[in-house]
Amino acid sequence: MTGLNGVRAGFAGLGFMGKHMACNLLKAGVDLHIYNRTRSKAAELLDEGTGVADTPRALAEAIGGGVIIICVTDTPAVEAIIRGGEDGAGLVDGLSPGALVIDMGTTRVESTRELAQLVAAKGAGFVDAPVSGGEVGARDATLTIMAGGSDADVGRAAPYFDILGRAHTHIGSVGAGQVAKCANQTIVALTLTAVAEALVFARKGGADPAKVREALLGGFAGSRILELHGQRMIDETFEPGGRARTQLKDLEQTLEYARSIGVHLPLLERDTELWREMVARGWGDLDQSGIMVLARALSEEGGGEP
């Protein structure tokens, strides 16, 4: 039991992840007040009686000293919600002391730390809590949540995490959740490309990729990516899931932060070029597993000596 039945909380962002997460909070009995840039989306989702706020500021005012969860597409979107503009309609403009802001999107590490300071200036707490698990994880509440913040703040967020995901890990102070998410995306992207190149190679070498996937799952090559995305590559079903252009955005953000702290990541740099090439070829809206389409195309171009 989470003990959140009837507790009022705020939720901003009803995108392909957020809509499922808001639903799961509502189902768990949270008295959810919603803000979404496109108001009609909020209206669709909500039962009568749940509050819909017109601005992030109005959302903050409705929640008072409670918890506000944000799940939007990218750093500019979360900046827009928290900072607002000259109209003074941002979340910070309405934030009460004692409130807790939880950003569950994938946001730049530096921006995360700046936004946390802005929120702290209002006497409120901040937790960065990006997730892994995609739309399926959001829908089935099996997300993996990587949290950065103080012990007290992450402890206060925990009952919400219990509703939204399978597990959460307190990685460290504010920003550490986003650093972990960067590490996650590094491994996910590289493993996707690895599986893609391996399956393309296997087929060209005369082996059945489905048999190869099956054989490899039990050994050191076994991974969640080989299991799920490897199957999608074999079936060539690339409806997103997680889009390639989102993966590229996350990788660019990771490399940008890595460079800012003087860290060189040679394999990730090469892989990011490949994801950039995938998007440049018009495949950015495919599922991430569509990297196989690029790997297949590249396998036949340049570099190969017949």
Place this chain on the structure above:
Amino acid sequence: MTGLNGVRAGFAGLGFMGKHMACNLLKAGVDLHIYNRTRSKAAELLDEGTGVADTPRALAEAIGGGVIIICVTDTPAVEAIIRGGEDGAGLVDGLSPGALVIDMGTTRVESTRELAQLVAAKGAGFVDAPVSGGEVGARDATLTIMAGGSDADVGRAAPYFDILGRAHTHIGSVGAGQVAKCANQTIVALTLTAVAEALVFARKGGADPAKVREALLGGFAGSRILELHGQRMIDETFEPGGRARTQLKDLEQTLEYARSIGVHLPLLERDTELWREMVARGWGDLDQSGIMVLARALSEEGGGEP
């Protein structure tokens, strides 16, 4: 039950994998005749009454129309055993019609197909059955086995695979097992480097790598490599296991075969440069997870803009 109790079979190669595999066959009651280049190794291992052959030819003669398993370091070693030299002491020189040769090492795809033809000319069958799982898998009989050969030959090999591993998959015709092993090594090497770069990045970004590993295991970044080798990277325990130089050999072999069939694998090519660099820096005898040492060194050199 395998039904091999008292059945005579041959085994060539008592290296760090083969010694465990031979032991497991002996424990299962197989009447094993052994050949090893260094005879004393065979003597150490065996109980009285088990046959030790002086040459591969003598091993083949002792086994007659039975099954002979080979598990040696590399392609030249398996070529030496099967072809022998001018002295006529090779396995083919003593091979009886109806025998079955099973190569469980990681051997070049083209050589595999040539050796299978040589063996077929003697009226014997050939199965390539490389493994994944390392020394621990060999010891605990939890290897994953990727088999290439005819249905009949792989069926005949299956009871031995049941003793030696957790699972075997019949990938396709002769050589397909080695193609699958190449695909396996591609994924393993790239995942190792991915985990290494991610953990190095996480530490430099102020997150605890142990927490990051823990958080990521439950999501899309989860893999056997993150679980096992990720822990070794965190503990910095690099006793081999699987050596980096063996990984490099397997990757060079994979790229060589890929080029020979006109297949370009851009990410694997970059990764192979990194493994080559690792060996060049004198870290070739570290466990594969030692790629973290290279990733850490490279993270501080070139490319990074402070």
